[in-house]
Amino acid sequence: MALLRKSLLEVMTPFVQPKRFRGKINIQRPKPPHFVKSKYLEICKPFYASQKKGKTMTELCGFNMNRKDEVIENPFQRIIANEVLTYFQTSKLVAFYHVNHITGIDQFKAMVMFHKEGMRMKFIGKKTLEMAIKETPYEAVLDFFISRNMIVFSSEPKIKELIKINRKFPQFVLLAGIYENKLLNLDDLVKYSKIPNLETAQSMFVHTLNASANRLHRQLNSRQTSLLALLEDRKKQLDGDN
Template sequence: MIFTRKPLLEILNPFVQTKRLRGKINIQKPKPPHFVKATYLALTKPFFHNPKKNLPLIDLCTKASPTRKEEIENPFQKILAQEALGYFQSSKLIAFYHANPMNSIDHFKAFAAFHKEGMLMKGLGKKTLEMAIKGTPYEAVLDIYVSRNMIVFSSEPKIKQLLKISKRFPQLILMAGVYEGKFLHIDDLIKYSSIPNLETAQAMLAQNLKSSASKLHRQLNSHQTSLLALLNDRQKQISDSSE
């Protein structure tokens, strides 16, 4: 039995390293090409007119403000603006919300909750809203309409219902509102919500007037009633003594 050592069975791969024959290339001072090659390179060298030649430095600045594009009139945007102005003029209560990101399901639930109370939740763009209320008494609204906003229009001043629905959707942050043509802060809306409506206030006033009249009637008749009771007691005493 013949034993061979392991090194004799291995295949040795030679190590190959490439190397230039005459050293590295001189990049800073390259060798000039051959005359024929230099001729062809000169003939095929591209040439073009430089549009920035002899321009001042202010025109060579690459960060110059771009030219403003000409605005194109959008008929559909005008229709939306007229519709929004009609909502502003016909609504007794208008609420302005800052809308944080919310999914479509929550958005539909909020729209349905406001619609159930007779309110309309609508999203309008900054340009459309500016076209609608520019030059109107509602122009001050543009100062708070700077990001993604939502507007709720209500033909009736249902402030309590509005605040109740707003608590159910934290993505909608109430900022301000317009009540009976007056621009109000959220604190003022909360204060107005504690005031009862006209029918309740009239009923409370009628109840107070009725109770005051009854109290006055009792006070005016108290002396006569007391005098009559004393006279009846005296008459009873006299009749008892005579018998």
């Protein structure tokens, strides 16, 4: 009786698993909505005015030549520009290079060699250089700065040492230089490098003066020396006769 009552009063809990009638939803190709719903969706779609409307092809070009961006001056760039101008004004020799591909090790070696000769090797951007030497006597050198360039400042006119270092690093192409406030090309720099320094020129000049003085002294004393030689010979002849 107890078993019968238990089987009649027990509540059975069925196992339910929901399942879509026609498989999975296609996310990439969803089913189009009903015709009425699609009309309402099209009416409720937001409308934005096109920014390209009424513009010419030149204005729609990505690179607009007439576009003027707002120029914001960088204080740090101004400090570097003033420092560069000071280098130009205090250096007796300024050399301009075009830099081809070079490894970092070779570039460091070149910088060390320039430093040993008392020269500064600087990589300066065109905007910074233009800010430094615009409306100055050095403005003509801006034409060199088209691609990657380098400047070497020297407090002494060591053109010979500059050419010597340049031969060891063919990646640095010497374009021109400023010497004695004159812009010189490569041929002029090579010509100046063959001129000896001041001490050597002074010693050569002194040697020339001494040689001229010695030659003049010999020419002035040549007749007296000849006369003394003849008198000595005559004296020996007379002594021999006695």
